[in-house]
Amino acid sequence: MSLLKVFEIHTYRNGSWKIDSVFDDRDLALMEADRIDRSNRYSAVRVVEETFDEETERGGTRTIFRSTKSERINAANQARQQQGLKVAAPPPPIKPKKKKPTISRQLIIGTVVLAVILIGGMVLLEFINSLTGVGPRR
Amino acid sequence: MEPVDPRERRLVLRLLGHWREIAGERDLPAFSDVVGAAISDMWDYSFLIDLRRGEPVFAHFGAWHAEFYGTDMTGRALKELTRDTLVERSVRYLPEVLRRRIPITYGGEMTEPEGRKILYRSILMPLSDDGETLTGIFGGSNCKISPDSDGA
Numbered sequence: 231m232s233l234l235k236v237f238e239i240h241t242y243r244n245g246s247w248k249i250d251s252v253f254d255d256r257d258l259a260l261m262e263a264d265r266i267d268r269s270n271r272y273s274a275v276r277v278v279e280e281t282f283d284e285e286t287e288r289g290g291t292r293t294i295f296r297s298t299k300s301e302r303i304n305a306a307n308q309a310r311q312q313q314g315l316k317v318a319a320p321p322p323p324i325k326p327k328k329k330k331p332t333i334s335r336q337l338i339i340g341t342v343v344l345a346v347i348l349i350g351g352m353v354l355l356e357f358i359n360s361l362t363g364v365g366p367r368r
Numbered sequence: 369m370e371p372v373d374p375r376e377r378r379l380v381l382r383l384l385g386h387w388r389e390i391a392g393e394r395d396l397p398a399f400s401d402v403v404g405a406a407i408s409d410m411w412d413y414s415f416l417i418d419l420r421r422g423e424p425v426f427a428h429f430g431a432w433h434a435e436f437y438g439t440d441m442t443g444r445a446l447k448e449l450t451r452d453t454l455v456e457r458s459v460r461y462l463p464e465v466l467r468r469r470i471p472i473t474y475g476g477e478m479t480e481p482e483g484r485k486i487l488y489r490s491i492l493m494p495l496s497d498d499g500e501t502l503t504g505i506f507g508g509s510n511c512k513i514s515p516d517s518d519g520a
Contacts, residue, residue: 251384251471255489258473262381 232284237294239263242274242303250275260295267297274299379413380473380491383508386410387471387493396469396496399504404428410508417446417459417505424462427504436511453480458490458509465492466502477514485514 237259239250250266253259256279263277277295282288296304390401399418404411416428426441434440437455441448449456457478465472475489490509497503 249468249470252468252473254474254476258378258381261378262384265381265385 234282234284236280238278238280239266240276240278241266241272242276242299243272247276256294263295263297267299274303378489379410379508379510380475380489383407383410383414383491383506384471384473384493387506394499396494396499396502397506398497399495400497402495402504402506413510414506414508415455415458417462417507418503419466419505420503423447424505430508432510450481452478454478454486454488454490454509454511457488458507459492459505462492462505465494465505469494469502485516486511487514488512 235254235256237253237256239253239259239262240247241250242248251262253262259277263275266272267275275295275297276293278291279294280289280291386407387397390397390406399416399420402416404414407414411428412430412432414428414430415426415433417424418427424446426444426446429440429442429444433455434442437450437453441455446459446462449459461472461474471491471493473489473491475487477485477487479485488509488511490507492505492507494502495504495506
């Protein structure tokens with residue numbers, strides 16, 4: 231049985247993980263990951279072991295090293311994912327705003343109402359005069 | 369990038385540290401960034417592959433490699449290398465580096481055609497002048513000859 235193993239160094243920068251380099255030696259990969267971590271060039275670093283069984287043609291991956299910073303990033307990513315799964319409350323319906331009448335509009339309406347009252351009053355007076363016979367002689 | 373610890377004696381890690389140093393903030397250093405004078409202690413164990421001519425050729429073939437291989441391959445194509453020699457094994461995974469565009473280091477035990485049994489380690493690191501097209505490969509390797517080797 232032949233079990234192939236490679237070790238990938240992953241670095242985290244600008245919100246995403248990127249494969250930085252590949253080793254077939256675990257110790258070298260860990261040493262290099264430690265050096266990258268100490269350089270502070272990347273937000274985080276991890277080493278992923280990839281295995282492939284030639285006989286069964288099955289493979290797998292597992293993380294064998296995580297910088298403390300990468301643990302924080304993973305926790306934050308998980309929290310974000312969980313928040314994303316929650317159903318967000320629908321936003322309140324937007325009520326159409328009533329337009330306040332402008333001053334000129336108010337003035338026109340007021341004038342029209344006043345004119346209707348005056349004309350109506352005059353017509354009413356004329357009508358009463360015609361009934362009682364009181365009023366200016368023509 | 370943190371400089372390579374001077375106590376670090378592993379060639380591949382020191383070469384990788386230099387590759388990161390000359391890359392700076394870029395993803396990949398340029399072909400012209402690799403200067404022998406800057407790594408005089410490692411230059412003899414290094415090689416530089418020029419990809420700009422279509423056929424990959426050695427632009428630099430370290431003196432130690434020239435002696436160990438028996439021929440200075442500077443200016444010669446990679447396809448001319450004798451199979452199962454240290455340097456041929458060291459560049460055999462070049463297609464993987466071209467495809468993945470990241471440094472890769474492989475090593476192991478092997479027996480050369482002359483019967484030398486060796487324990488070797490190698491590294492290949494991509495170079496690009498414009499950050500897009502790969503223009504070269506910076507590499508290096510060294511080995512220990514097994515004491516029970518026929519060629520020792």
